[in-house]
C-alpha cells in the first residue's frame with residue numbers, strides 16, 4: 001500500500017473504496033490482514049488529516065452509494081476525527097500539558113534500554129517488532145493494530161504513553177494532534193478515567209488471521225491513573241466579517257482550498273504555510289515531512305491551475321504578512337507557533353466544526369446521537 005501525495009490519488013482511493021469495499025467495512029474493519037492487504041479499510045486518513053479530502057466529501061460520497069443505515073459504522077468512524085478535534089478544542093490544556101510531560105519524560109528515558117529496544121523493534125514480542133518496522137517503513141498502521149501497539153507499549157513494556165504517542169506522531173503520515181494524543185490517552189485509561197484498553201493474545205491472533213504466535217502480554221494490568229481533570233474552556237468559534245481582500249493563510253490541515261467553505265471568497269493572496277522540524281516540539285521523520293511538502297506543492301499547483309495567486313511561505317515569515325486571516329489550524333504545533341510568537345490573525349472555522357464541536361463536551365456515545373443532525377447540515 002502506497003500513499004501518493006496528491007488530491008487525485010486521494011479521490012481515486014475514495015472512489016475505489018466506496019465502489020468496491022464499503023459494503024463489507026462494518027464486518028471486516030477490525031481485521032489487520034497485513035500491509036499488502038488493506039482493502040477492508042479505506043486508508044484515507046493521511047489525506048483527511050491534511051484536508052486533501054474532508055469528512056463532508058467522504059460522507060456525501062458514501063451516502064451516494066448506500067443509505068445512512070447501511071453506512072452508519074463508516075460515517076461514525078469518519079466523525080470520530082471531528083469529535084476528537086472538538087473535544088481537544090474545548091480542552092486545549094490536554095495538549096499543552098502533554099508536551100510539558102513529554103519533555104520531562106524524554107529526558108528521563110533517553111538511555112532507558114526498554115524504550116530503546118521498543119523503538120528499534122527489538123523486544124521479545126514478535127508482533128510488536130513487526131509493527132514498529134511497519135510504522136517506520138510504511139508510515140501507517142491499521143486502527144486495531146494502533147490499539148494493540150499502544151496497549152503493549154503501556155501495559156506490557158511498561159513505557160509511558162506520552163513517549164508512544166510521540167513515536168506515532170513522528171512516523172505516521174496521518175499524524176494528528178487530537179486523534180493521536182486522545183487515542184493514546186484512551187488506551188492508557190486516562191481519557192475515560194479508569195477505562196483502559198487491554199490487548200490480548202486471542203484477540204490479536206483472531207484479528208490478524210493468526211499471522212503471529214507466542215504473544216505473551218500482561219493481560220491484567222490496571223488502568224493508568226491521572227489526577228488531572230480538565231474542565232471546558234469557553235472559546236469563540238465564530239467567523240469574522242469582511243475577510244475579502246485579506247491574505248489567506250492555509251496550514252497543513254486544510255490543503256484543499258477548493259472544497260473549503262471559503263472557496264468563493266476573493267482573497268488578496270493565498271499563502272500555503274510550511275513548518276520545519278526546528279519549530280516543532282515533536283520532530284517528524286523525514287518521510288513525513290516530505291509527504292507534507294508534496295501535499296503542499298500539489299495544492300499550490302491546483303490553486304495556480306485555477307489562476308489563484310499563491311505561494312508557499314515558511315511559517316517564520318507569517319509575521320511579515322499584513323492583514324491576514326487563516327483557515328483555523330486547530331490545536332497543535334502550528335497554532336502553538338502562532339501563540340508563542342504572538343502572531344495575530346483572524347481564524348476562519350469550518351461550518352462542520354462550528355456545528356459539531358458543540359456536541360464534544362461529553363463522550364463519543366453522546367456525540368453519536370447527534371450524527372444524523374450533523375450530516376443533515378450538509379448531505
Ligand SMILES: Cc1cc2nc3c(=O)[nH]c(=O)nc-3n(C[C@H](O)[C@H](O)[C@H](O)COP(=O)(O)OP(=O)(O)OC[C@H]3O[C@@H](n4cnc5c(N)ncnc54)[C@H](O)[C@@H]3O)c2cc1C
Nearest residue numbers: 041042043044045077078080081143174175176179180183
Ligand atoms: C493510539 C491511536 C493513535 C491514533 N493516531 C491517529 C493519528 O495520529 N491520526 C489519525 O488520523 N488517526 C489516528 N488514530 C485513529 C485511527 O487509527 C486512524 O484514523 C485509522 O486507522 C485510519 O485508517 P483508515 O483511514 O483506513 O480508517 P477507516 O477505518 O477507513 O476509517 C475512515 C476514516 O475515519 C476516521 N477514523 C477512523 N477511526 C478513527 C479513530 N479511532 N479516531 C479518529 N478518526 C478515525 C479517519 O479519518 C479514517 O480515515 C489513532 C488511533 C489510536 C488507537
